Amino acid sequence: MPGESIRERLYEIAAAAPDRIAIVCGGERITFGRLVATATASARGLVALGTAPVALDTVCSLDCVRAVVTILISGRPLVLLDSQLPEDRRTAIVDLSGAQRLSPEAVVALSGRKPLRPLSRADTAVLLFTSGSTGTPKAVRHGQRLWLGQAVDFAHHLDVGPEDRIGSALPIGFGGGMDVVVMALLNGAALHWYDPREIGRDGIEEWVRSNDLTTLHATPSLLRSIVASWSAEAAPRTLRLVTTCGEAVHSADVASARARLGDGFAYCNLSGSSETGNLAFAMVGSGAEVPERIPAGVPGVNKVVRIDSPDASGAGEIVVESEFVAEGYVLGDGTRFEPVDERVRRYRTGDLGRFDADGRLNLLGRMDGAVKVRGYLVEPSEIEAAALRAPGVSEAVVIAQRTDAGAVVAAFVSGPGAREVAAIRRHLALALPSWMLPTHVVPMTSLPRTERGKVDRANLVVPAERPPFAAARPGVELAAAEAWRRELGVAIGRDEDPFALGGTSLGLVRVLARIEAETGRALGVHDVVADASPAGIAGAAGSAAPEALPASATRLGGDAGPVVWAFCGAGADPSCFADLARAYDGTVYALAQHGLERRGVPDWTVAAMVRRHLRTMRAVQPQGPYRLVGHSLGGILAIEVARALRAEGHDVAALTVLDTLLPPGARPVGTGTTPVSGPAIAAPPLVERVRVHARVYTAGVIRREHALQEKVFWEQGVRVGARWRPRPLDVPARVVIAADNPDDPQWWRRILTGPLDIDRVAGDHHAVLHAPTIHTVARARARLSDPLPTAFTRRPNRAARVAVHPVVRSGVCRVGPG
Structure with missing residues (x-):
């Protein structure tokens, strides 16, 4: 073991190789000799300020790493405050630790002559705060020896040494990132630090290449992002090792990384915790076959890992015994640590695990969750x-x-x-x-x-267990239950909603085809979408008097309560609003394109679509208040229906537009904003263009297989919507915009001039039709169910409230229905 403390080990490296590069960050670099000399001078000034822990506000900079080294050399315990933590969380950590809070710049600017006290292996180097699995803050006390042990682990398992250029894309404010910092420096390697949360992910590939990194360290989720965005065909020529830590990794992650980055590097997943430090290393050598399931791996150096009270399968609690685990908790449950002798401590992890025949540890989850x-x-x-x-x-x-x-x-x-x-x-x-x-x-x-x-x-909220269900009765009902079982991969009760179990409109088409083949009963989606359970399908098959509605309209449930008219997107059948109908306490009528469900010539203008839908609406609901919801093209139709109803003197109580992408000709002029653009897409061959045109202009006349029918009507709807030119409309409205929609939300203020709420939500174009977004829409009583106060409906336009959720913006390609 190299030395008694981090300070002693750093002094040894600086003396042996003072001109070797120690840290590279943000275009700056520093050698080991200068790093240790300046850090020691600042540490002498730091100890003159007191002995309490030092809470460091971390940022991705060379000065931040220098400040970390300064505090470690000083002997004052280091408390890391990650830059992305909420301020109230950082303040709570400072209060709980009793630390003195300093910025990196303030630490490196210190200077003094006060002697540094000797350090022993058991002295606290870091107080690492973690909420653990319970959410209750815990401060884990890391001694000098834990970090010395980490450095030995990396040298032994990962062969890290002075010739390496270590690339860390992990936050220094958390255990995994701090591991890489200490591991690199205590092994005399050059640390290159890049925090993608602060700098962005776009520059990672250039960072890896321009610095000729030999190792890359990330979380599994970040590695997936790096692999997905890696643009160059050539693999990085110097990269010999990629590691991940922090969460489970799967064989597909390793296979994807090799496919994009080449197979010239070894891969290792690190398992561990704040209490144990490194627990195990799962190494997949360069060119080696990737196992179907990646284990935790081989235990770390100088650690005894055993399984306590194993069951017949060999599974039991993972217990770690070593000198190089944490010293214990400052805050939290101290019973998990117990001494074995004067040096060695035992830590009960509370995790289930077992060893396989090759001596590799496999993690099986928490004991309290088994x-x-x-x-x-x-x-x-x-x-x-x-x-x-x-x-x-x-x-x-x-x-x-x-x-x-x-x-x-x-x-x-x-x-x-x-x-x-x-x-x-x-x-x-x-x-x-x-x-x-x-x-x-x-x-x-x-x-x-x-x-x-x-x-x-x-x-992650686990849904309640499915209640016992009644078995289907013989006949069409039993045939429907068996068809749904084959479609869903799970048995279904006679009254269960198949859409709640993962059913889709395309799946419903397949189910109806199976029922027709077995029983001879022919049904359409519009006949059963309101109740697609086995009992509902059997009822529709035997019903003599269905509700008298046009083929383009479907009642999705509810016999009482306020009516909502839901306008489907291009190519979408009424089942797209099934989640809305389930969540809404009232009656939902879905309106689709004419000719989609049954043979008929579709409407070729927005005005024609609006006239057809108005005839249906007046027959069912002669008077307002009207409540309208539209998705995609349906949003345009909902707006124009609202305009027509207003012109006739009807009350439009609420209008909700779900992720309608404004066609180029409908975008307001002079906003100063242009939509996000993606790479140019080559036009399809002439033959394909002619084929598409032929299909579109025979839409509704020639019946096609369901998926192709949806695609054809999507093409037809897109062409109709492209010619829409909006005019201002003063109605109470809400606009929901998906994460991948490139439109400027403020464009809608030029179109909807009444009281307006605008929400940008996580998810894509079709996700807004499902939980949780559609549940929010359904439960917004002031927008759908309850008539708005007269004073509210007459208020002049107010500034739109734009609630922007933390999402990643991307280019948009609308494919499929809607």
Whole structure:
């Protein structure tokens, strides 16, 4: 072990190689000799100010790393305040630690002559604050020896040495980032630091290449982002090692990295905690086959890792015994640490794990979250790995809970295919044993994350367990239940809503086709979308008197309460508003393009579409107040229907526009804003253009397979919408804009001049039709259900309230219905 303290080890390196580069950040660099000399002078000034811990406001700069080294040399405990933490959180950490708060510039500017006290291995180097799994703040006391042990681990497992140029894309304010800083410096390597949260991710590729980095250290989620945006075909020529830490990593992550960055580097995932430091290293050598499931790996140097009270499968609590774990808690549960002898301490992790036949540790989740199904221990990591192999799933987290009724397992998924819940269920049914299949598959636009960049499991709400359901009755009902079982990959009760279990409009088409093949009963989507349960389909098959509505209109449920008219986007059938109907306490009528569901010539102007929809609306609801919701093209129709109703003297109580992308000719002039533009896309071949034109101009006349029918009507609707030219309209309105919509929200103020709310929400164009956004729309009683006060409806235009959510903007390509 090199030395008794961080200070002693740094002095050794500076004496041996004073001219070697120590730190490179923000275009600045410093050698080991100068770093240690200036840090020692500043440390002497720092100890003259007191002995309390020093809370450092971290920023991505050379001075920040110099300040970290200064505090470590001084012997005063270091408290790291990450730049992205809310100020109230940073203030709370300062108060809890009793620290003196300083900026990096203030620390490096200090100078003095006060002698530095000797340091021993057990002396506190860092107070690392973590909320742990409970949310209660804990201050973990890291001794000098923990960090010396970390440095030895990196030298032993990762072969880090003086010839390396270490690239850290991790925040220095958290344990993983601090690990890399100390590991690099104590092994005499050059530290290159780049915090993408402050600088942005666009420059990472250039940073890696221009500095000839030999190692790259990131979180799994950041690595996915780097891989996705890596533009150059050639692999980085000097990169020999990529590591990740902080959260679970999967084989697909490693395979994707190799596909874009080349296979000339080794990969290692680091497991550990604030209490243990490094726990294990999972190394995949350069060119080696990537295992289907990446374990925690081989335990760190000088650590004894054992499984306490293992069950028949070998799973039990992970216990670590070593001199090089944390000294204990300043705040928090002190019973987890216990002495073994004068030097060694035992730490009970509270995590489940087992060793495989090759001596590699596998993590199985928290002990307090472990559940068994039919006597088998559910392994969330195995379910996550299987979910990530499903098409279109880029992230997956599985949470298992015990309830009075039994175990509930929820898989939270995100990615372009996350909303294809039925397809994901079918994939999992082929990949996993039946007892490991999740109770719920929950699609999300993106997984919530903490300020540390980890998945925020506390904000993932596991749905309640499915209640017992009644079996389907013989006949059409049983045929429908079996067709839905094949479609969804899960059994369904006679009264259960298949859309709540992941059903889609395209899936409903397949189900109806199976029912017709088996029973001879032909039904359309419009016949059953209001109630697509097996009982509902059977009822529709035997119903003699369906509601007298045009083919383009469908009642989605509700026999009482205020009526909402929902206008579908281009190519979208009424099922797109199924989530709205489920969440809304009233009656929802969905209006689609004429000819989409049944043979008929579609309308070729917005005015013609509006006239047709008004005839339907007057037949059902002769008088206002009218409440209108429109998605995409439907937003344009809702606006023009509102205009026509107002002109006739009717009350339009509320208008909600869901992610309507304004056509170029409809964008207000003089806003000073231009939309986000993506790369140029080559025009399709002439033959394809002719084929598309032929399909569009025969839309509704020639019946096509459902998916192609939707695409054709999407093309037709886009052409109709492109010719729309808006005029100002004074009605109470709300505009919801998705994250990938490039329009300037303020453009809508030129169009909707009445009381206006504008919300930008996370998610894409179609996500606004699903939870949580559509639930917010449905429950906004003042906008949909309750008539607005007269004084409010007559108020002059006020400044729009724009609620901008933290999202990543991107170019827009509208594909599919809507």
